Amino acid sequence: MSFAELLASLPIPILQAPMAGATFDAMTVAVSQAGGLGNLAAAGVAPEEMQAAVDGVRAQTDAPFGVNLLMAPPLKPEPAELDAALARLAPWYAELGLPVPDHPNRFAYDFDAQLEALIAAAPPVASFSFSILTRAQVDAFHAKGAYVVGTANTVAEAIAWAEVGADGICAQGVEAGGHHAYFLDDIEASSIGTFALLATVTKAVDLPVIAAGGIMEGRGVAAALALGASAVQMGSAFLLAEEAIIGPTWSQALKDAPSDATRLTRAFSGRYARGLQNRFVRQMADVQEQVPAYPVQNRLTQAMRAAANKAGDPEMMSLWAGQAVKLAQPGKAGEMVTAWWAEAQDVAQALVERTSKRR
Numbered sequence: 483m484s485f486a487e488l489l490a491s492l493p494i495p496i497l498q499a500p501m502a503g504a505t506f507d508a509m510t511v512a513v514s515q516a517g518g519l520g521n522l523a524a525a526g527v528a529p530e531e532m533q534a535a536v537d538g539v540r541a542q543t544d545a546p547f548g549v550n551l552l553m554a555p556p557l558k559p560e561p562a563e564l565d566a567a568l569a570r571l572a573p574w575y576a577e578l579g580l581p582v583p584d585h586p587n588r589f590a591y592d593f594d595a596q597l598e599a600l601i602a603a604a605p606p607v608a609s610f611s612f613s614i615l616t617r618a619q620v621d622a623f624h625a626k627g628a629y630v631v632g633t634a635n636t637v638a639e640a641i642a643w644a645e646v647g648a649d650g651i652c653a654q655g656v657e658a659g660g661h662h663a664y665f666l667d668d669i670e671a672s673s674i675g676t677f678a679l680l681a682t683v684t685k686a687v688d689l690p691v692i693a694a695g696g697i698m699e700g701r702g703v704a705a706a707l708a709l710g711a712s713a714v715q716m717g718s719a720f721l722l723a724e725e726a727i728i729g730p731t732w733s734q735a736l737k738d739a740p741s742d743a744t745r746l747t748r749a750f751s752g753r754y755a756r757g758l759q760n761r762f763v764r765q766m767a768d769v770q771e772q773v774p775a776y777p778v779q780n781r782l783t784q785a786m787r788a789a790a791n792k793a794g795d796p797e798m799m800s801l802w803a804g805q806a807v808k809l810a811q812p813g814k815a816g817e818m819v820t821a822w823w824a825e826a827q828d829v830a831q832a833l834v835e836r837t838s839k840r841r
């Protein structure tokens with residue numbers, strides 16, 4: 483079976499976005515069981531725990547699912563760079579009554595080790611963001627019967643993934659919540675709306691394209707399919723689902739947010755990501771280009787974000803969310819997927835009726 487055939491065989495062409503820090507296996511299983519494709523966010527899974535994490539999903543569903551890794555580069559910053567970054571964060575730590583953290587020994591799990599563990603675990607689908615695999619790495623997944631999906635913010639990135647042998651492209655528009663995948667150009671050149679990106683990527687590569695960014699309901703699903711997407715990937719739409727693990731402060735912030743509240747910021751992690759604007763995002767805006775690159779800054783702000791969450795203070799938390807997050811509704815993830823698909827079918831039917839009358 484090809485990846486296109488796998489997507490076509492899904493009862494519902496909706497992928498649940500892997501959302502590190504916001505979802506884990508309960509949502510993956512719920513969406514796959516409902517007929518969509520759940521994705522396990524495995525960025526925070528240690529290499530030695532990867533097999534158990536993948537087996538954990540397998541044990542709960544016979545349906546296909548995906549596992550996602552973020553490709554963190556193995557950065558080794560100089561002590562002076564860490565001192566400068568920590569000095570910038572010192573007032574924030576002081577406000578929370580915490581000492582500034584020591585220089586960490588490690589900034590993220592070793593990506594190569596995570597990758598090796600994921601290849602061994604052989605999930606049905608493996609997806610990646612922030613960089614690109616080599617052809618040999620893609621081939622290693624294929625040898626285990628796993629499909630590879632590469633995330634792209636630009637046509638050039640989609641072509642690059644096609645050239646290393648990826649089976650599908652996740653085209654992530656600038657509307658998307660969370661981290662953006664860009665790896666060939668800067669954020670400005672890589673900020674393309676989902677409509678424009680989807681229309682151009684589907685022309686440029688001969689692979690199934692999964693549309694992501696700003697899709698919150700059935701009408702968005704129908705629109706993406708009309709533009710040539712083989713399936714959609716929805717993230718923010720699941721943030722208020724029962725299976726989400728975002729906690730009460732983030733969840734309340736989503737409910738309280740004004741409709742145009744999101745910004746792309748580099749301040750929390752050293753890589754541009756979209757979330758609700760809060761005091762940290764606003765006050766760090768002028769220096770965000772100076773903070774160390776991902777995953778270094780992400781690690782340096784980790785204790786701050788965790789303490790703010792514990793204290794119920796949304797102003798120092800990374801409240802990742804997409805541009806259309808105000809449309810997010812509470813519910814059970816499986817039922818949400820089923821309802822969106824029914825709505826998409828109704829929207830498509832209504833569109834056929836509207837357009838055929840004009841012939």
Ligand SMILES: Cc1cc2nc3c(=O)[nH]c(=O)nc-3n(C[C@H](O)[C@H](O)[C@H](O)COP(=O)(O)O)c2cc1C
Nearest residue numbers: 499501502611658659660695696716717718802804
């Ligand atoms: C809270 C949150 C966490 C995310 N974490 C990941 C992740 O771990 N890996 C990944 O590839 N994408 C991640 N994303 C991006 C999603 O895969 C997807 O591109 C995005 O949610 C689509 O836009 P939408 O939020 O408007 O639906 C995350 C998005 C959100 C909102």
